[in-house]
Amino acid sequence: MKVVTLLNEKGGVGKTTVATHLAAGLAIKGYRVLLVDADPQGHATVMYGLAKEPGLYDLLVRNAPYQRVLRPISPEVYEIPDQPVRGKLYLIPSNVETRNIANSINNILVFRDKFMPLEGAIDIVIVDTSPTPSMLHGSVALVTDGIIIPTLCEMLAFDGVRESLLHRDSFVNKKQELGLGGVELFGIVPTRYKHKTLEHTEMLQQLVDAFGDTVWKPLYDRIIWSEAARAYRPTFSYAPDSQAARDAWTLVDRAEEALSNVPS
Numbered sequence: 001m002k003v004v005t006l007l008n009e010k011g012g013v014g015k016t017t018v019a020t021h022l023a024a025g026l027a028i029k030g031y032r033v034l035l036v037d038a039d040p041q042g043h044a045t046v047m048y049g050l051a052k053e054p055g056l057y058d059l060l061v062r063n064a065p066y067q068r069v070l071r072p073i074s075p076e077v078y079e080i081p082d083q084p085v086r087g088k089l090y091l092i093p094s095n096v097e098t099r100n101i102a103n104s105i106n107n108i109l110v111f112r113d114k115f116m117p118l119e120g121a122i123d124i125v126i127v128d129t130s131p132t133p134s135m136l137h138g139s140v141a142l143v144t145d146g147i148i149i150p151t152l153c154e155m156l157a158f159d160g161v162r163e164s165l166l167h168r169d170s171f172v173n174k175k176q177e178l179g180l181g182g183v184e185l186f187g188i189v190p191t192r193y194k195h196k197t198l199e200h201t202e203m204l205q206q207l208v209d210a211f212g213d214t215v216w217k218p219l220y221d222r223i224i225w226s227e228a229a230r231a232y233r234p235t236f237s238y239a240p241d242s243q244a245a246r247d248a249w250t251l252v253d254r255a256e257e258a259l260s261n262v263p264s
């Protein structure tokens with residue numbers, strides 16, 4: 001089981017969009033995927049048309065068995081026409097109670113303890129996080145193999161990238177102290193990229209100058225992304241022939257490659 005966490009201390013940068021597309025795309029490709037909604041806003045939960053509920057809170061704080069909090073997502077919600085879904089997709093939903101998790105846990109290893117039993121049943125866990133760092137983020141970090149940082153290509157957005165990287169450094173130290181291995185930076189994903197604007201092209205260049213190959217191919221700003229979200233579908237299901245769908249697949253392929261390089 002490998003764990004990917006979406007991080008950025010700014011909101012509206014595409015964390016949930018990337019998380020939900022990775023989860024669906026990897027499930028289509030044949031993986032058993034668990035998407036964990038760790039944001040009290042519950043947007044990943046809503047994205048799949050599910051009701052917000054305290055799934056993660058129940059699991060981590062009320063000691064509910066994960067069989068009770070895991071929600072299978074029907075392939076109808078994310079499949080591509082004429083292509084069978086080869087894997088499975090589950091979600092642990094969230095609601096405002098997720099905000100109280102950080103104050104209710106006193107064991108930073110809680111996330112690890114709760115997710116260990118899924119080893120063997122799930123191939124990939126994707127964690128969508130909230131912008132505000134908390135002890136929950138720390139607990140998630142201790143099981144994370146790789147992080148993905150979506151960012152806008154705007155001046156102030158880079159602050160979020162820097163902050164997230166600083167946090168990663170503290171995670172790495174803590175994780176290594178506990179003998180749990182490292183946390184890799186899988187990639188920085190420029191989202192809502194407008195290639196015709198000087199600001200975006202210049203900022204993308206700056207990102208590439210600073211982080212080189214770690215910067216993944218940008219997801220272009222396209223109305224389809226929010227249209228698909230309103231229809232509770234990923235872009236490749238909602239508009240399979242669109243540029244947005246092609247961008248989403250490029251993202252899924254790159255994540256799959258990064259995951260394959262993590263020693264199991």
Ligand SMILES: Nc1ncnc2c1ncn2[C@@H]1O[C@H](COP(=O)(O)OP(=O)(O)O)[C@@H](O)[C@H]1O
Pocket residue numbers: 010011012013014015016017018043191192193219220221222223225226227229
């Ligand atoms: N490439 C894109 N083009 C246009 N809109 C996008 C794109 N990616 C995301 N969005 C929209 O931007 C908004 C914020 O994205 P979201 O994933 O919720 O960000 P976060 O989880 O970081 O707060 C959503 O309405 C989403 O549909």
Ligand SMILES: [Mg+2]
Pocket residue numbers: 015016017039043129
């Ligand atoms: Mg979000």
